[in-house]
Amino acid sequence: MSDTPQYPIESGCPDGFQYLHPVMKKNFGNWDFHERPRPGVLRHVAKSGDEIWTVRFGTQRQLGPYEINLLCDIADEYADGYVHFTIRSNMEFCVADEAKVEPLIQAIEDAGYPIGGTGNSVTMISHTQGWLHCDIPGTDASGVVKALMDELHEDFTHENMPNRVHITTSCCQINCGGQGDIAINVQHTKPPKINHDLVANACERPSVVARCPVAAIRPAMVNGKPSLEIDEKKCICCGACFPPCPPMQINDAEYSKLAIWVGGKHSNARSKPMFHKLVAAGVPNNPPRWPEAAAIVKTILEAYRKDALDWERTGDWVERIGWPRFFELTELPFTKFHIDNWKGARNSLNASTHIRF
Amino acid sequence: MADTPKNPERHHTFMPSEKKSTKAFYDTPNLDELEKGPWPSFVTGIKRLAMQEEFGDMMVDLLGQLEHSYNTRLGYWKGGTISVFGYGGGIIPRFTELMGADGEPMFPECKEFHTIRVQPPAGNHYSTDMLRRLSDSWSKWGSGLVAFHGQTGNIMFIGTDNDRVQHFFDDINAYGWDLGGAGPCVRTAMSCIGAARCEQSCANEMKIHRLLVNNFIDDMHRPALPYKFKFKVSGCPNDCMNSIQRADMAVIGTWRDDMKVNQEEVKNFIADKGRKYVIDNVVTRCPTNALSLSDDDELAVDNRNCVRCMHCINVMTKALSVGDDKGVTILIGGKRTLKIGDLMGTILIPFMKLETEEDYEKLTELAEEIIDFWAENGLEHERCGEMIDRIGLVNFLEGIGVDVDPNMIATARQSSYVRMDTWDEEAEKWNQRKAG
Structure with missing residues (x-):
């Protein structure tokens, strides 16, 4: 650190306007329509008649100077020197001249980056840090995503799905990956193991007690030391106590499993936004390629691709065909765990005679 | 691609022939597996960084620790308290917990491996010049590894030690970049590409985004709220920023006249x-x-x-x-599971014009009312939506001075267990509002 530290300049969020392509600046708020001439390419036409062509591609998200300079070189040589990132970490280069699109695509593909992620494709998986950097991860994030995107590469570069598919991964139940058409999330299956020697020094015990959603944690003296104990029958293994108290080790090489959820949707299009719902659990957390999770994801995607109507997101699709059909088509087992028992659960039950035979 | 690259030196699989770092690579069979397949590999990227003279050894050890995680299926980072002078948050400190029998770190070169959260420009736009400049600064003071972007929306500069955090911040702060939020504070916001490229946009997303966040910059840099508070801005109800579910306060563009055919x-x-x-x-x-x-x-x-x-x-x-009479809908209280269960945001303001500076001022005033009320009434580690769930929407509305509106509900009350002594007064309020 410098000897005389300077007060920070609290400039906050920088203005994005300064980094806009000049055509986007000129036509800001005055766009007319768009179309997708091919997967990975968008053509937006302004009311002025100006056009902007976008080429979207996937990356490894974690970028170093080599990748950044390589991709910026391409953006400078073949595009117009501007870069946009989508919320799902895809990169986009925009050009004003249609003639630049093909050479730009060629240059990006020559560097090995997949063009796609637009429209009714399986776009990049949104994910977090996992074992690479998180302090509470039950699994890796970048690795799961790399393994899955290898499998779904064709679905990224083609628009073969009924509608867009957003897949997410999360390394704990905080669910940083967010809602997904398909979500792959860690689900612990055993209560935390407590290191009683460390609790008194590492944890503020009342906040840990307060953190538990089912009031299963209480203060206790263990071996003469102030610690915490868990009512293991009550514990739902959510891991909420672990971040404020790392001696309550929830992650386990064997019992931290993956669960797969379907039908999360943020958009208001057609139906209201929906949360994803549990479809499979007990899936092994199996690095480096997580084949069991990948197989279930591919099974769900295939059933969705074959059976959903155009424009139906996975959640719309299941609403239309009903859950019995979903389990029939995917051949996933339906268990007592699929029936919710949390607050408000009765709203998730079928209070009608609406049954599909 | 699995095919042989045309120009191997300009391809994501490229690996320099000369290793300038001093530490030998560990055997990493699990991670090596993730260098196969068509999708660009983050492992190859980290290995490339590990060949560098500066910070190369740190990345050699990072690969070692990550491979260890792949073998044991456990994570080995713990948090701590690191910040920059004048701020209380914005850094995600990471210290290795992986100790050998001697009590010393098994991978000492990455024993400190902090992430610096930096706010991206509204809309996630960059020039190549600016991307290169940020990357150069990070290569000087840190590992060079950057994620565009984390799930909250920050640029995540991943991997540096205690001493260099301040230097990196000073460096980029001087040319216009500021830290994001971490901890119980207003967090970095997100906004869609919106009016810059999309005909469906009904708002100036960048302006709303910067106005809201920069108004609360003190609450972002000095975490003192009950828990996190997120703003997200989407230009239309497609809600590409996932704001209804992921933001404490979602601002979504809409219109109230006829759509155009x-x-x-x-x-x-x-x-x-x-x-x-x-x-x-x-x-x-x-x-x-x-x-x-x-x-x-x-x-x-x-x-x-x-x-x-x-x-x-x-x-x-x-x-x-979309129509011409554009404005925004504001929803409040979205969040994921912990601790009371999933909550979508719910409508607070069905429609608000955002044309004049006074309109925008009303928006920031509303956000101030909400954050002040929640700061006063929220419990520790309680998101705004959870507080509303605990106290009821009506108490919240009265607290922030917003009138009830039938757009706030999906269905009217179904339970008769309620006292309604003041029915006449409440009905009168509605009639007066309707008349006024």
Whole structure:
């Protein structure tokens, strides 16, 4: 650190306007329509008649100077020197001249980056840090995503799905990956193991007690030391106590499993936004390629691709065909765990005679 | 691609021939497996960084620790308290917990491996010059590894030690970059590409985004709220920023006059896709049956019953578009599971014009009311939506001075267990508002 530290300049969020392509600046708020001439390419036409062509591609998200300079070189040589990132970490280069699109695509593909992620494709998986950097991860994030995107590469570069598919991964139940058409999330299956020697020094015990959603944690003296104990029958293994108290080790090489959820949707299009719902659990957390999770994801995607109507997101699709059909088509087992028992659960039950035979 | 690259030195699989770092690579069979396959590999990227002279050894050890995690299926980072001078947050400190039998770190070069959260420009736009400059600064003071972007929306500069955090911040702060939020504070916001490129935009997303966040910059840099508070801005109800579920306060563009129909383009669309396609994919998919196609292929819209879901506009991008009387809808209280269960945001303000500076001022005043009330009344580690769940929406509305509105509910009360002594007064308020 410098000897005389300077007060920070609290400039906050920088203005994005300064980094806009000049055509986007000129036509800001005055766009007319768009179309997708091919997967990975968008053509937006302004009311002025100006056009902007976008080429979207996937990356490894974690970028170093080599990748950044390589991709910026391409953006400078073949595009117009501007870069946009989508919320799902895809990169986009925009050009004003249609003639630049093909050479730009060629240059990006020559560097090995997949063009796609637009429209009714399986776009990049949104994910977090996992074992690479998180302090509470039950699994890796970048690795799961790399393994899955290898499998779904064709679905990224083609628009073969009924509608867009957003897949997410999360390394704990905080669910940083967010809602997904398909979500792959860690689900612990055993209560935390407590290191009683460390609790008194590492944890503020009342906040840990307060953190538990089912009031299963209480203060206790263990071996003469102030610690915490868990009512293991009550514990739902959510891991909420672990971040404020790392001696309550929830992650386990064997019992931290993956669960797969379907039908999360943020958009208001057609139906209201929906949360994803549990479809499979007990899936092994199996690095480096997580084949069991990948197989279930591919099974769900295939059933969705074959059976959903155009424009139906996975959640719309299941609403239309009903859950019995979903389990029939995917051949996933339906268990007592699929029936919710949390607050408000009765709203998730079928209070009608609406049954599909 | 699995095919041999045309120019191997300009390809994501490229590996320099000369290793400038001093530490030997560990055996990493699990991670090596993730260098196969067509998708660009983050492992190859980290290995490339590990060949560098500066910070190379740190990345050699990072690969070692990550491989260890792949073997044991456990994570080995713990948090701590690191910040920069003048701020209380914005850094995610990481210290290795992986100790050998001697009590010393097994991978000492990455024993400190902090992430610096930096706010991206509104809309996630960059020039190549600026990306290179940020990357150069990070290569000077840190590992060089950057994620664009984390799930909250920050640029994540991953991997540096205690001493260099301040240097990196000073470096980029001098040319216009500021830290994001971490901990119980206002967090970095997100906004969609919106008006910059999208015809569906009903708002100036960048302006709203910067106005809200920069108004609370003190609450971002000095965490002192009950828990995190997130703003997200989407230009239309497609909500590409996932704001209803992921933001404590979601600002979503919408319009209140009629949507626009270009009947000529409707006919062109039908000529191209067929009438059945339009009936099956547009007319019958309207959630409120507000569309009807007449025998001469004219598309009629019942605008009074259109809920602005965007579906038909998404399908017929040339023929249909949003109206002219644009504004925003504001929803409050979205969040994921912990601790009380999932909550979608719910409507707080059905429609608000954002044209004049006074309009924008009203928006920031509303955000201030909300954050002040929550800061006073929220419990520790309680998100705004959880507080509303605990105290009831009406108490919250009274606390922040917003009137009830039937747009706030999906259905009116079903339970009769309620005291309604002041019914007449409340009815009178409604009548007066209606008259006024």
